[in-house]
Amino acid sequence: MDLMLLFFIFTLAAFLGFELIAKVPSQLHTPLMSGSNAISGITIVGAIIAGGTDDHSWLTTVLGTSAVILAMINVVGGYLVTDRMLGMFKKKTAAVKKEDAA
Amino acid sequence: MNAASLINFAYIVASILFILGLKMLGRQASARRGNLISAVGMLIAVVVTLLDKQVVNFTWITIGLVVGTVLGVICARVVKMTSMPEMVALLNGFGGLASLLVGWAEYGKIRAYGWDRYLAEFAGNPVFTGSAIFLAVLIGGVTFTGSVYAFAKLAGLLGGKPLLFRGQHLLNALMLGLILAGGGVAIFASDPALVLAGFATYLVVSLVLGWTFVMPIGGGDMPVVISLLNSLSGLAASAAGFVISNNVLIVAGCLVGTSGVILSVIMCKAMNRSLLNVLFSGFGSGAPGDGDGGGVIQGELKPISPEDSFAVLEAARQVVFIPGYGMAVSQAQHQVRELADLLEQNGAEVRFAIHPVAGRMPGHMNVLLAEASVPYEQLVEMDAINPMMASMDVAIVIGANDVVNPAAARDKSSPIYGMPIINAHEARTVICLKRGKGAGFSGIENHLFLMPNTRMLYGDAKSTLQAVVSEFKSIAAG
Known part of the structure; x- marks a missing residue:
């Protein structure tokens, strides 16, 4: 792909990132940080490509496989932790209902 | 297709x-x-x-x-809900290390095949792709060791105090120079031994730089650091995306990179400080005596028993809880909620005042209280609670420290001067739950504890709250 096109994409994504996070209530800052941390695990894509190349080099295999493991921990751990946190936010009515049911 | x-x-x-x-x-x-x-x-x-x-x-x-x-x-x-911040730091570190390894693996391929074959697969030219690999390894390395340091600090494996030494910034600048030189050699030199030396130098120094970069930042500022490192790990992924011409890596990494910066700035604003001040000032490292010049701290610590606390609370109509990291440490959120429920049954109106940077991460307290099923309608943000504070009968401070320290408003020599606080001292009675005497995590003396309307309830927050709760229950039963 053309280099300038990649830069173009990068610049647009940068502005989008700034705009997305303008008004977020403070109680959501931690889940948001954790959720975007999971997205930064997208480096898993690079890790798969790096590790999947068959170039008969043990160095590439070791580096690629380690990268896949680490990025996968980041992705899976990140999404699950965020989900766990967000699962705890409830409205009062919902919380009461749940207790009644129990 | x-x-x-x-x-x-x-x-x-x-x-x-x-x-x-x-x-x-x-x-x-x-x-x-x-x-x-x-x-x-x-x-x-x-x-x-x-x-x-x-x-x-x-x-x-x-x-x-x-x-x-x-x-x-x-x-x-x-992971326990209370350890969430260090978990996020650690996961973030793994992501950074993964980007570093991706950059390294691609670099290894280039060295093995030569540029021509490599660039036939991916767009770019030696300078561009070389710089992208350089950035992926550098940013990934800084993210990794920086996050591990932040993790260790939050997990209590290292002291919370910032470590400063003379010439620290100079050393960091020198290391940055060394990284640039090593990276240049690794990309452009042709002699294999020289290339290896250059690559090894800048890889190792990048890792060291992450460590020394976070070292002078105090434990209290770790949320900002984690958010910033999160942003960096996104940029590292984005750099890796430029290496292999992969648009989803570039977009997702960049989104995380910029949104992380915004989040860090929001957190700094809540402490009324700039990002640069957080990163480079060694905040909280000053001698604790520095703030005493104006003779502001006078008075003594007045302890109170759980029984007397109960008596105060039973008469109260307006109660506000102000949680801090201490609540997380002693896992007291369920007892807090139990007490809140009893107070409500007793006819009191209960609120929770949440400072934007209470705990070790913004929203940390919200997560914990949500875990204990406190409805989030009861949580009130700092700006909303402060005007009501004077009408509060009792303010219960649970392991919070700097965020209720009036020195931030009054004492110009205090290191936290200018930080907005929850005005707990305006409540009629303040009960502070605290593990023991001495300054908190940031190492700053708290003027609130010495004020005439403040009572100190010493002990582990969980057990002292339990004691107050059982007082309530025994009265109800009797």
Whole structure:
């Protein structure tokens, strides 16, 4: 792909990132940080490509496989932790209902 | 449609899901779905990458994916809600290290095949791709060691105080120079021994730089640091994306990079400080005596027993809880909620005042109280509670310190001067739950504890609250 096109994409994504996070209530800052941390695990894509190349080099295999493991921990751990946190936010009515049911 | 365009199409879908997911994460009602949507985007990105024509060797990738998934699930299940900040720091560090390894692996391929064959596969030229690899390794390395340091500080493995030494900034600048020189040599030199030396130098120094960069920042500022490191790990992924001309890496990494910066700035604003001040001032390292010049601190610590606390609380009509990191440490959120329920049954109106930087991460307290099923309508933000504070009968400070320290408003020599606080001292009676005497995590003396309307309830917050709760229950039973 053309280099300038990649830069173009990068610049647009940068502005989008700034705009997305303008008004977020403070109680959501931690889940948001954790959720975007999971997205930064997208480096898993690079890790798969790096590790999947068959170039008969043990160095590439070791580096690629380690990268896949680490990025996968980041992705899976990140999404699950965020989900766990967000699962705890409830409205009062919902919380009461749940207790009644129990 | 051939495989390559199918993959790129799927990457566009994944990018859209990330954007939607991030947007939905910013609103209470949709946050959980947003996280799920962004996870679906990630799943799509991973699956189609496996179809890439570059990927031919699946054995090790499969092993890596399985091992990573298992470890990730374990991390997420085992971690306690109170340790969430250090968990996020650690996960973030792993992501940074992964980007570093990707950069290293690609660099190894270039060195093995030469530029011509490599650039036939990916767009770019030696200078551009070389710089992108350089950035992926540098940023990934700084993210990794910086996050590990932040993790160790939050987990209490290292002291919370910032470490400053003479010439620290000079040393960091020198290291940055060394990294640039080493990186230049690694990319442009042709002599294999020289190339190896250059690469090793800048790899190792990048790792050291992450450590020394976070070292002078106090434990209280770690949320900002983690948010910033999160942003860096996104940029490292983006750099890796430029190396292998992969648009989903570039977009997702960049989104995380910029949104992380915004989040860091929001957190700094809540402390009324600039990002530069947080990063370079060694905040909280000053001698504790510095603030005493004006003779502001006078008075003594007045202890109170759980029984007397009960008497005060039983008569109260307006009660506000002000939680801090101490509540997280002693896992007292369930007792807090139990007490709040009893107070409500007793006819009092109960609120929870949440300082934007209470705890070790913004929103840390909200997460804990939510875990204990405190409805979030009862949580009041700092700006909303302060005008009401004078009408509060009792303010219960649970392991919070700097965020209720009036020195921030009055004492110009205090290191936290100018930080907005919750005006707990305006309440008629203040009960401070505290493990023991002495300054808190940031090492700053708290003027609130010495004020005439303040009573100190010493001990582990969980057991002292339990004692107050059983007082209530025994009265109700009797």
